[in-house]
Amino acid sequence: MAIPNDIASLHDYERHAQARLSEEAWAYIYGASADEYTARSNESVYSAIKLLNQTLTDVSKGHTQLDLLGHRLAHPIMLAPVAYQKLAHVDGEIASATAAAAQGALFTLSTLSSSRIEDVAQCAQGPRWFQLYFQDSRAQTLELIKRAEKSGFSAIVVTVDAPINGLRNREQRAGFQLPDGVRAVNCQPERQRQINPDESMIFQGLMRHAPSWKDIDWLRQHTTLPIILKGLINPRDVSIALQHEIDGVVISNHGGRTLDTLPSPIEVLPRIHELTKGDIPIIVDSGIRRGTDIFKAIALGADAVMIGRPIMYALATAGALGVAHTIRLLRDELELTMALCGCETLSDITPDCLWQPA
Numbered sequence: 001m002a003i004p005n006d007i008a009s010l011h012d013y014e015r016h017a018q019a020r021l022s023e024e025a026w027a028y029i030y031g032a033s034a035d036e037y038t039a040r041s042n043e044s045v046y047s048a049i050k051l052l053n054q055t056l057t058d059v060s061k062g063h064t065q066l067d068l069l070g071h072r073l074a075h076p077i078m079l080a081p082v083a084y085q086k087l088a089h090v091d092g093e094i095a096s097a098t099a100a101a102a103q104g105a106l107f108t109l110s111t112l113s114s115s116r117i118e119d120v121a122q123c124a125q126g127p128r129w130f131q132l133y134f135q136d137s138r139a140q141t142l143e144l145i146k147r148a149e150k151s152g153f154s155a156i157v158v159t160v161d162a163p164i165n166g167l168r169n170r171e172q173r174a175g176f177q178l179p180d181g182v183r184a185v186n187c188q189p190e191r192q193r194q195i196n197p198d199e200s201m202i203f204q205g206l207m208r209h210a211p212s213w214k215d216i217d218w219l220r221q222h223t224t225l226p227i228i229l230k231g232l233i234n235p236r237d238v239s240i241a242l243q244h245e246i247d248g249v250v251i252s253n254h255g256g257r258t259l260d261t262l263p264s265p266i267e268v269l270p271r272i273h274e275l276t277k278g279d280i281p282i283i284v285d286s287g288i289r290r291g292t293d294i295f296k297a298i299a300l301g302a303d304a305v306m307i308g309r310p311i312m313y314a315l316a317t318a319g320a321l322g323v324a325h326t327i328r329l330l331r332d333e334l335e336l337t338m339a340l341c342g343c344e345t346l347s348d349i350t351p352d353c354l355w356q357p358a
């Protein structure tokens with residue numbers, strides 16, 4: 001699959017992907033929760049933050065390298081866990097993991113991957129993390145963790161903001177269902193939960209076995225890998241995470257796919273950065289589409305960022321080549337922004353690089 005000639009930015013991949021995907025698959029990938037206010041705001045909040053350029057600065061020794069949880073990375077752009085990537089391209093996660101390795105981007109494999117953990121690991125020869133959704137039983141959860149450890153995944157990213165699915169109205173309207181041949185191949189089928197007629201489908205049904213902090217402590221006892229919590233927005237949850245000796249956090253509203261009208265990560269980031277004081281890495285996702293977005297997130301306290309939907313847009317448009325190109329585009333845009341703002345390294349990117357109206 002070749003890269004179409006008219007692609008200059010991630011927005012162009014989005015346009016091409018919409019034209020290529022079925023209406024149902026588009027509703028799942030592009031869609032978000034309820035009225036999608038949070039998903040829209042995730043992108044628009046970035047454009048409301050203004051940069052401050054800095055002229056006549058020597059940036060000839062510039063680079064975007066960073067150290068993160070034992071990895072020396074060439075740049076701070078990571079691939080978020082995204083389920084069912086074969087919806088976008090027949091090679092699914094194998095294609096995106098290969099592209100990430102080629103571009104030196106850290107790859108995160110979803111529990112709901114449509115490709116086998118071991119097969120992805122063979123292609124993702126670069127740094128890789130495994131995203132965990134707790135399974136129906138601890139034995140099933142442990143089996144996933146052990147497979148990930150054996151396959152060289154170097155951290156467990158526990159997603160904590162989606163114990164139940166968000167209100168996916170766009171998906172419901174489109175009648176989205178996974179097509180034949182696309183499924184969570186690493187998981188056992190979910191147990192059907194029986195409730196009495198006077199019980200709530202949510203509280204006594206879907207949430208009955210939802211994970212809690214106790215499960216995080218249990219996980220700590222069963223893996224020596226770093227544990228990163230993904231889906232934190234509330235500073236209070238970050239304080240609790242610190243008490244549980246978590247190794248890192250992904251500040252995320254799941255791309256607006258869980259609870260509509262949550263704030264965007266970039267809005268809560270300064271407060272969370274104040275709390276963590278640089279003790280643990282902060283990764284930010286939801287709405288990152290430009291190098292300027294990455295720059296702004298770093299200025300406000302992020303160490304690195306993740307992209308979610310753009311992986312699927314790139315896969316649908318041009319397979320592995322598209323994903324590699326997407327990462328490269330973002331990296332080039334970040335470098336350009338750093339150069340024009342007089343920043344040689346990521347640590348030069350501070351709140352002073354942003355315009356603060358008096």
Ligand SMILES: Cc1cc2nc3c(=O)[nH]c(=O)nc-3n(C[C@H](O)[C@H](O)[C@H](O)COP(=O)(O)O)c2cc1C
Pocket residue numbers: 028029030042080081082083110111112131159230252253254255256257285286287288306307308309310312
């Ligand atoms: C199609 C799709 C599937 C996703 N699947 C997962 C998943 O399996 N696990 C998870 O933690 N997050 C999942 N996410 C959320 C992403 O990891 C990420 O938080 C979000 O997409 C970031 O926002 P962005 O799409 O605006 O970049 C998914 C997102 C999308 C769009």
Ligand SMILES: CCCCCCC(=O)C(=O)O
Pocket residue numbers: 083112162163164165166254257
């Ligand atoms: C019960 C949560 C299911 C989430 C499915 C995958 C995901 O995270 C997403 O679509 O977003």
